[in-house]
Amino acid sequence: MxxxxxxxxxxxxxxxxxxxxxxxxxxxxxxxxxxxxxxxCRPRDDFFGHFDCDVSGIKVCKEGWTGLECREAVCRQGCHQIHGSCAEPGECK
Structure with a gap:
């Protein structure tokens, strides 16, 4: 083999x-x-995800992104979990 x-x-x-x-x-x-x-596993940095691929083909989220397809932005530290949100990493609305 x-x-x-x-x-x-x-x-x-x-x-x-x-x-x-x-x-x-x-x-x-x-x-x-x-x-x-x-x-x-094709690296992406667009609407469909923000990730790279490791040597085994596992998705690794780019900094500031999380979730299964790395589509959820990580909000600024201290952003309220219920009343706060963000579309881009590091912001808080």
């Missing part, structure tokens, strides 16, 4: 009259992760 990654893997086949050695590596396309390259 060949797993995706940056490391080259060496394979050897020995026969009666021939020995063959070769190196392979299998890399996922950009923004795809996982052992089958079927996990999509």
């Amino acid at each position: 060949l797993n995706p990654g940056e490391q080259w893997q060496t394979y050897r086949h020995h026969g009666r009259t021939l020995s063959l050695e070769y190196r392979l590596r299998y890399r996922c396309d950009s923004n795809y992760y996982g052992p089958f390259c079927n996990k999509l």
